[in-house]
Amino acid sequence: xxxxxxxxxxxxxxxxxLLLDNPSYGYEISKEIKKLSEGKYIMKETTLYSxxxxxxxxxxxxxxxxxxxxxxxxxxxxxxxxGQSYYREKCEEWMLTKEVVDKFVKEGVL
Amino acid sequence: xxxxxxxLENMFGRLPxxxxxxxxxEDLLTTMEDKYNELKSEGKSENEAxxxxxxxxxxxxxxxxxxxxxxxKPEKAVTxxxxxxxxLTHVLTEEEVGKxxxxxxxxxxxxxxxxxxxxxxxxxxxxxxAKFGExxxxxxFVVTLFLVAIAVGLFIYGGVSQEKYQYLRQECLELPKQLExxxxxxxxxxxSKYISALISGVLLCIISPIPLLMWGIRDMEYLxxxxxxxxxxxxxxxxxxxxxxxxxxxxxAKERYSLLLQTGEYTIERKxxxxxxxxxTESIGAVYWPVVVxxxxxxxxxxxxxxxxxxxxxxxxxxxxxxxGIIQAIKGKDE
Numbered sequence: 001x002x003x004x005x006x007x008x009x010x011x012x013x014x015x016x017x018l019l020l021d022n023p024s025y026g027y028e029i030s031k032e033i034k035k036l037s038e039g040k041y042i043m044k045e046t047t048l049y050s051x052x053x054x055x056x057x058x059x060x061x062x063x064x065x066x067x068x069x070x071x072x073x074x075x076x077x078x079x080x081x082x083g084q085s086y087y088r089e090k091c092e093e094w095m096l097t098k099e100v101v102d103k104f105v106k107e108g109v110l
Numbered sequence: 111x112x113x114x115x116x117x118l119e120n121m122f123g124r125l126p127x128x129x130x131x132x133x134x135x136e137d138l139l140t141t142m143e144d145k146y147n148e149l150k151s152e153g154k155s156e157n158e159a160x161x162x163x164x165x166x167x168x169x170x171x172x173x174x175x176x177x178x179x180x181x182x183k184p185e186k187a188v189t190x191x192x193x194x195x196x197x198l199t200h201v202l203t204e205e206e207v208g209k210x211x212x213x214x215x216x217x218x219x220x221x222x223x224x225x226x227x228x229x230x231x232x233x234x235x236x237x238x239x240a241k242f243g244e245x246x247x248x249x250x251f252v253v254t255l256f257l258v259a260i261a262v263g264l265f266i267y268g269g270v271s272q273e274k275y276q277y278l279r280q281e282c283l284e285l286p287k288q289l290e291x292x293x294x295x296x297x298x299x300x301x302s303k304y305i306s307a308l309i310s311g312v313l314l315c316i317i318s319p320i321p322l323l324m325w326g327i328r329d330m331e332y333l334x335x336x337x338x339x340x341x342x343x344x345x346x347x348x349x350x351x352x353x354x355x356x357x358x359x360x361x362x363a364k365e366r367y368s369l370l371l372q373t374g375e376y377t378i379e380r381k382x383x384x385x386x387x388x389x390x391t392e393s394i395g396a397v398y399w400p401v402v403v404x405x406x407x408x409x410x411x412x413x414x415x416x417x418x419x420x421x422x423x424x425x426x427x428x429x430x431x432x433x434x435g436i437i438q439a440i441k442g443k444d445e
Contacts, residue, residue, distance in 0.1 A: 025140075025141075026137055026138075026140065026141035026144075027140070027141045027144035027145060030141065030145070031148075042166055044166055044167060044168025044169070044172075045138055045141060045142060045166060045167045045168050046167060046168030046169055046170060046172045046173045047168050047172060048141075049134060049137065049138055049141075049173060050172050050173045050175070050176035050177075052137075053134070053173075053176045053177065054176055072140050072143075074140055075133070075137050075140075
């Protein structure tokens with residue numbers, strides 16, 4: 001399990017990645033994160049929704065109501081153009097971060 | 111499922127209820143329920159499922175922090191609006207209110223006593239004329255004038271001293287929370303007292319003519335003997351005086367509460383409306399009354415109609431009340 005402190009700066013990137021192809025809703029995204037990380041990262045509900053709030057405020061995503069299923073009306077999110085370019089920026093930033101941090105990580109220490 | 115709802119409800123208890131938090135709560139609930147249902151369908155027990163859902167909820171502070179940044183803007187707008195209101199709002203202090211209550215109690219008592227004396231004042235000439243004949247009647251009138259003079263003195267004293275509290279009637283007031291609660295409690299306790307006072311006042315008013323009527327029903331010969339008929343007039347007046355005293359005293363006490371708590375006649379909306387209409391009414395009055403005086407003088411002098419021309423005063427008075435009523439109605443509609 002990954003500590004939420006370490007990954008914090010990339011929660012937004014993770015969510016944006018999952019919205020790149022299709023709009024999605026809270027639980028689906030949360031499930032997807034768990035699946036793609038092979039259970040190594042479970043995003044807490046509050047983390048997920050504070051990210052939604054922040055991303056929407058910054059106009060990186062938009063919310064809309066999906067169709068009512070099983071008596072529930074889900075809030076869906078879709079990525080905006082601004083969100084896509086922000087995502088690319090974050091990817092570049094990560095590449096750089098990874099490159100730098102890698103220089104200080106000794107392989108085979110464990 | 112209910113456990114999740116309650117848990118979420120508790121978590122959101124600290125947050126203000128805005129549409130944003132409301133929506134967030136609903137969304138979170140849906141997500142948590144989705145997760146719960148899926149865990150159940152995977153064969154987890156209810157307790158296990160709830161355990162997982164709650165353990166993966168996270169920390170509400172994280173959301174509050176995010177919302178805090180979000181909510182800063184609307185909050186600023188609200189405080190700005192509030193600041194604007196406070197500029198026009200008079201914030202009352204406990205001391206101020208205490209002094210006003212003390213003062214107004216005294217002044218209202220003055221007014222009530224004044225009215226009481228005015229109503230009682232005719233008793234003395236009636237009595238002296240009946241008892242000592244018309245020649246001595248003048249003494250009775252002197253007493254009447256003396257009583258009326260005292261009453262007028264009391265009215266002026268009360269009126270002038272109340273003038274410094276005029277702003278309570280016109281401005282928007284704000285009470286410290288604790289003081290407001292105290293006053294509301296006082297108002298509540300006063301209500302039953304007021305109702306009994308109102309009932310006894312009205313009842314006394316109704317029964318006040320009874321001595322007169324009883325005397326009227328009996329033999330007219332009492333009239334020649336005087337004193338009994340006179341006594342009934344005096345008793346009637348005395349009852350009426352007590353009745354009016356009660357009505358005035360408790361009526362003003364009730365007004366004191368509605369004035370401070372801004373209810374009834376003194377709500378903020380009414381004050382604001384009055385403020386607008388007052389100016390117009392005043393400027394109309396400034397023209398109206400001199401014109402009335404001119405008509406009165408012209409009519410009286412040219413037609414030598416002094417005996418009937420005074421009629422213009424009650425008519426003008428009622429007409430002015432009608433005019434200001436119309437102004438208020440029209441202005442009120444504009445709102």
